[in-house]
Amino acid sequence: xxxxxxxxxxxxxxxxxxxxxxxxxxxxxxxxxxxxxxxxxxxxxxxxxxxxxxxxxxxxxxxxxxxxxxxxxxxxxxxxxxxxxxxxxxxxxxxxxxxxxxxxxxxxxxxxxxxxxxxxxxxxxxxxxxxxxxxxxxxxxxxxxxxxxxxxxxxxxxxxxxxxxxxxxxxxxxxxxxxxxxxxxxxxxxxxxxxxxxxxxxxxxxxxxxxxxxxxxxxxxxxx
Amino acid sequence: xxxxxxxxxxxxxxxxxxxxxxxxxxxxxxxxxxxxxxxxxxxxxxxxxxxxxxxxxxxxxxxxxxxxxxxxxxx
Numbered sequence: 001x002x003x004x005x006x007x008x009x010x011x012x013x014x015x016x017x018x019x020x021x022x023x024x025x026x027x028x029x030x031x032x033x034x035x036x037x038x039x040x041x042x043x044x045x046x047x048x049x050x051x052x053x054x055x056x057x058x059x060x061x062x063x064x065x066x067x068x069x070x071x072x073x074x075x076x077x078x079x080x081x082x083x084x085x086x087x088x089x090x091x092x093x094x095x096x097x098x099x100x101x102x103x104x105x106x107x108x109x110x111x112x113x114x115x116x117x118x119x120x121x122x123x124x125x126x127x128x129x130x131x132x133x134x135x136x137x138x139x140x141x142x143x144x145x146x147x148x149x150x151x152x153x154x155x156x157x158x159x160x161x162x163x164x165x166x167x168x169x170x171x172x173x174x175x176x177x178x179x180x181x182x183x184x185x186x187x188x189x190x191x192x193x194x195x196x197x198x199x200x201x202x203x204x205x206x207x208x209x210x211x212x213x214x215x216x217x218x219x220x221x222x223x224x
Numbered sequence: 225x226x227x228x229x230x231x232x233x234x235x236x237x238x239x240x241x242x243x244x245x246x247x248x249x250x251x252x253x254x255x256x257x258x259x260x261x262x263x264x265x266x267x268x269x270x271x272x273x274x275x276x277x278x279x280x281x282x283x284x285x286x287x288x289x290x291x292x293x294x295x296x297x298x299x
Binding site: 052053057061064065066096099112113114115116117119120122124154157160161190192193 | 247248252256
């Protein structure tokens with residue numbers, strides 16, 4: 001098996017895996033999509049929400065924000081709390097609440113993108129019988145993030161596009177038998193920003209290895 | 225070109241979705257820049273510039289109609 005990296009960006013990687021069968025490539029692909037863990041907001045305690053979004057809309061938007069995850073530092077039981085407090089201005093106008101305003105209990109965890117607009121808080125001014133009043137909007141909440149996997153919910157999927165293309169070997173063109181045995185696949189993986197892509201591919205391979213080891217262990221135990 | 229924002233019924237919503245519906249790429253972080261620049265630039269070129277490559281992600285920004293300001297007075 002040989003790996004050659006063709007392209008490497010901040011959030012995406014393209015590489016050729018040669019000398020593997022497509023079923024192996026597919027296993028790796030599925031591991032990347034559904035098995036690699038990452039952090040995402042799973043529970044939200046809303047203390048106050050007078051914004052235009054309903055509580056559940058707000059919670060869904062929070063859950064979809066990719067959080068930077070250090071895979072070596074977290075286990076499945078770990079929880080990270082993120083708080084968010086915001087208010088609309090004193091006079092008529094608005095404040096946009098961005099993902100960077102989430103205050104994390106863990107210094108290593110933060111939103112992968114700073115400028116995701118979560119909600120727009122609008123102050124409206126009204127004049128009734130000559131008295132001016134300003135209606136303000138406010139949100140105050142605590143979000144709890146936990147480690148999850150893509151098979152449970154798409155918010156825990158660390159990749160956006162992740163696929164492969166089969167490239168037949170040049171040399172094997174004359175021998176149909178060899179081409180059937182030896183093929184190369186080009187992978188194109190794009191991460192969502194939470195886990196670095198190269199780390200993600202390695203983690204997926206490690207998960208596959210672990211699963212195979214489990215099978216071997218189980219079979220040897222049953223034999224004796 | 226300003227008229228293009230706010231006329232589509234496909235992407236009608238209170239706020240821009242965080243991610244692309246199809247592929248899951250985060251697109252909302254470039255929305256405000258897109259909204260500003262599209263006033264005097266070609267939308268396609270702005271999208272290229274912002275690194276929004278696939279057509280699934282491009283339609284998210286192109287067809288989005290922000291309704292939050294219109295809803296605000298009636299809440």
